Amino acid sequence: MTIRQVLKMGDPLLLKVAEPIHDFKSRALKNLIEDMQDTMHSLNGAGLAAPQIGVSLRVVIFGVKKTPRYPDAEEVPYTILINPKLTFLDEDMDDGWEGCLSVPGMRGLVPRFKKLRYQGYDLNHNPIDRTVSDFHARVVQHECDHLDGILYPMRIKDLSNFGFSEILFPNSDTCGSIKKPAWIPKNLKPFFEEISIADLAKLTERAIVSGLLEARLKTNGSFGGGK
Secondary structure, eight states, X not given: OOOXXXXXXXXXXXXXXXXXXXXXXXXXXXXXXXXHHHHHHHTTOSEEEGGGGXXXXXXXXXXXXXXXXXXXXXXXXXXXXXXXEEEEOSSOEEEEEEEETTEEEEEEEEEEESEEEEEEEOTTOOEEEEEEEHHXXXXXXXXXXXXXXXXXXXXXXXXXGEEEHHHHSTTOOSSOOOOOXXXXXXXXXXXXXXXXXXXXXXXXXXXXXXXXXXHHHHHHSSSSSOX
């Protein structure tokens, strides 16, 4: 159908709790999922949640074979999961590096439950009920977090383990990087000619953090409210 624009961290819609699906036969739902598929595949993503393309509904898709963003990851079957419910089966957690299409060019070390059961429905309203672990469980938790207004940086315990991919993984080409644009307007050329990649990365990081704080304030009215 259509490759949609992915919302970036700082957009207030990414902090909302999404609404459940009630009509599984609607053409709008089918179009939404087709757009999500096209968008995820165009960006080599492991998963995508409907709020990431501006639709606040409880729909996620995910699946991993081999992707440039996760070349060593175990395979995860392609899944359309609607109205998901997660049940954590024990207290064991594991730290793992994550990225997100809504937080481009960055990676963070995120604690996740190692084993869980997830339930929900596919597009035809057939029930889905799986018990999974490790990377599969991590992908499901990451995508379903989006439905509750949670981005992975919110779960990072130590911000020294959060940064730009090209800095954290300088020998890897799997996570994207900060680059100077190929075309620069004349009035901005002096700026880009003088600034280094490292300084550009710092400015971008500040803008991302500032945008997240601003969106939190707009959503809750303060830092203390909300989830």
